[in-house]
Amino acid sequence: MRGVDRSNGAPPAHGPVLYAVRPVTEVPRWALLERELFAALDKAWRLFSDRYTEGDGRLVFRDRLGVGLDGRDGVDDFYEPFFNWPTLYLLGGSADLLPAARRHWRGVTAQLTEMNMLADGYERGYDWFHQGEGLLLFYGLCLADPADPELRRLATRFADLYLPDGPNYDPVHRIVRAPHNGAEGPRWGFADEDAFFPWSLALRPYGLPLDGIDGVTHFDELAADPERARAYGRAMWDRMGRGDTLVNLAATGLAANACLLTGEDRYADWVAAYTGAWQERLAGRDVLPDNVGLDGTVGGHLDGRWYGGHYGWSWPHGLSSVASGALVGATNAAFLTGEAGYLDLARNPLDAVLRQSEQRRPDERGTLGERWDPHLRSMTAERTLMVPQRHNDSGWFDHTVMPTQLPMALWHFSREESDRERLELLRAGSGWDWSAVHTQRIKDEAGHEEPWYEFLHGRNPDFPERMLSSALESSAERVAAIESDPLDPATGPDALGIHHWQHLNPVVTEALLQLTTGSPQILYNGGLTHLHLRYHDATERRPGLPSDTAALVTDIRPGNTVVELVNTGPAARSVLVQAGAFAEHLIQTARVDEGPPVPVDGPYCRVELPAATRLRLTLTMSVRGARAACASPWETA
Structure with a gap:
């Protein structure tokens, strides 16, 4: 049969072998830009590594963490500069990027241990808004190198901290016992120093965490009076x-990661039990509560309030932390159990604030609005849809644009029409053009969901070229900033400047995730990697697209997934196409160009690309129709 080889009728371990027969008469511009981006990022991460790290991979830092009122803070900031390096390797970055990322993870872990910020390699105790950020590097390493015995051992040990026999979890009330938690169990309060608020004037924009305390009505009253602050x-x-x-739901990422690496059901059981407890707390309520007392009751330490928990609805960030925690927990539970009902937990925060949405002017936005500056400047309408981020005794407040990555990640995971309709509602209420690509780099390296959504729906045809150009520009800006950085390379920043490195990380992966895998950026506060497609170099037996190969996913509908594969170089390439980050999707059929559909009935198919050839691969698949595992395809064959 044209374009397929089934080896005398017996299906290979990795599915049928498909052949590209269409010559490349002119390399598509998107393919050239994609390969240019891979090459630029390969140089950029080396520059960062040479400039800011030492021989064992640690960051150049001569100050100390772990002292003062912010003494528990900072672990995440040391891992975050490298958070997306394993992802770049997974997509097709250079072969030595994986050992480099591993070296930096080990070096930073040793560095933080020396500063007494870790115990047995894990954070002693801090909130999960930050723990989730710091763990992305570890999760990425596990996915990129799942056979590594040390990573597997650590993954189970870290996850066991939260299982019923661990120090953090109360299995009777199904709670994580404190907002700050970790290797040493509950770490009560918020610092190891005397109780004091405010810690920093940087918190001033977010106001007061609690209402009705000692007659205090404004942040400045505490800043001016140390005794009242105490x-x-x-x-x-x-x-x-x-x-x-609620943000403790991000701890389910540790258990999900361990479950995918080991296949042990006890991790899935805990994720289901803990996430299920939060589902029960939502039952009969309009809004997902954010806090539970030690006795298991909602509002147990807050006079019955469903809001007011640490990193909850009231303070400091509201929706972004609440919805992210709910989404991480819900997707982990649904992923491991196959029960889609858990996703209602993630839908509730989004729908709760949408019920309170208003059309507002750009100058009426609240906190966390910087991400929207370029969008709001380009508005053609006077007003745009904004939602309240927070809730306290006075009701809903702090309106700004909803972070699109949250409903986008939910729809991408669920593929439910109701979740897509939520995005359409946001689009209809927007005062700017969703097809516009704004060159910007925010902390979570997301922010381009709207133009990608338009591309997937056939309304933004030149998005790939503009997005790749934007990514190249964004990385180049950071390379230039590194090269002109006045910071002394021998000393590094002080303890107040440890965000310096993450602002200069020149690795950008959002464009490559969207275009090559058909997937959004990873949720920054502890999300696992969920991909529609991924690739392996079948010759080198390593993750990622082979050299000279480019991929463009133009449709992610399960019944009509379409990806263009182009070999831009002079040598033949062999690509193993995998459905899902964890081979969890089941490919039913594959079709090359206009040829007939070929049965696959598995998560893989192999594509042979002779020199200077291309093909369009159309797949039908069942989302999460196969057993998920964090494993190499050659390990499971």
């Missing part, structure tokens, strides 16, 4: 520094 801090610690908080 009294407020003690009340805050008593009400917010113990019991469970």
Whole structure:
């Protein structure tokens, strides 16, 4: 049969072998830009590594963490500069990027251990808004190198900290016992120093965490009066520094990661039990609560309030932390159990604030609005849809544009029409053109969901070229900033400047994730990698697209997934196409160009690309129709 080889009728371990027969008469511009981006990033990460790290991979840093009122903070900031390096390797970055990322992870772990920020390689105890950020590097390494015995051992040990026999979890009330938790179990309160608030004037824009405490009505009253600040801090610690908080749902990422690496059901059982407890707390309520007392009751330390938990609805960020935690927990539970009902937990925060949405002017936005600056500047309408980010005793407040990556990640995972309709509602209420690509780099290296969504729906045909050009520009800006950085390379930043490195990380993966895999950026506060497609170099037996190969996913509908594969070089390439980050999707048929559909009935098919050839691969697949595992395809064959 033209374009397929089934080896005398017996299906190979990795599915049928498909052949490209269409010559490349002119290399598509998107393919050239994609390969240019891979090459630029390969140079960029080396520059960063040479400039800011030492021989064992640690960051150049001569100050100390672990002292003062912010003494628990900072672990995530040391891992974050490398958070997407394993992802770049997974997509097709250079072969030595994986050992480099591993070296930096080990070096930073040793560095943080020396500063007494870790115990047995894991954070001693901090909130999951930050722990989730810091763990992305570890999760990425596990996915990129799942056979590594050390990573597997650490993954299970870290996850066991939260299982029923671990120090953090109360299996009777199904709670994580404190907002700050980790290797040493509950770490009560918010610092190891005397209770005090505010810690930093940087918190001023977010106002007060609690209402009705000692007659305090404004942040500045505490900044001006240390004694009142101490009294407020003690009340805050008593009400917010113990019991469970919604962002702890991100801890399910540790258990999900361990489950995918080992196949042990005990991890899935815990994820289901803990996430299920939060589902029960939502039952009969309009809004997902953000806190649970040590006795298992909602509002147990907050006079019955469903809001007010640490990194919850009231303070400091509201929706972005609440919805992210709910989404991470819900997708982990649905992924491991196959029960889609868990996703209602993630839908509720989004729909709750959408019910309170308003059309507002750009100058009426609240906190966390910087990400939208280029969009709002380009508005053609006077107003745009904004939602309240937060809720306290006075009701909903702090309106800004909904972070699109949250409903986008939910729809990409569920593929439910109701979740796509939520995006359409946001699009209809937007005051700017969703097809526009704005060159910007924010902390989570996301922010281009809207033009990608338009591309997937056939309304933004030149998005690939513009997005890749934007990614090249964004990385080049950081390379230029590194080269002109006045920071002394022998000393590095002080403890107040440890965000310096993450602002200069020149690796950008959002464009490559969207275009080559048909997937959004990873949720930054502890999400696992969920991909529609991924690739392996079948000759080198390593993850990622082979050299000279480019991929463009133009349709992610399960019944009509379309990807263009182009070999831009003079040598033949062999690509193993995998459905899902964990081979969890089941490919039913594959069709080359206009040829007939070929049965696959598995998560893989192999594509042979002779020199200077291309093909269009159309797949029908069942989403999460196969057993997921974090493993190499050659390990499972």
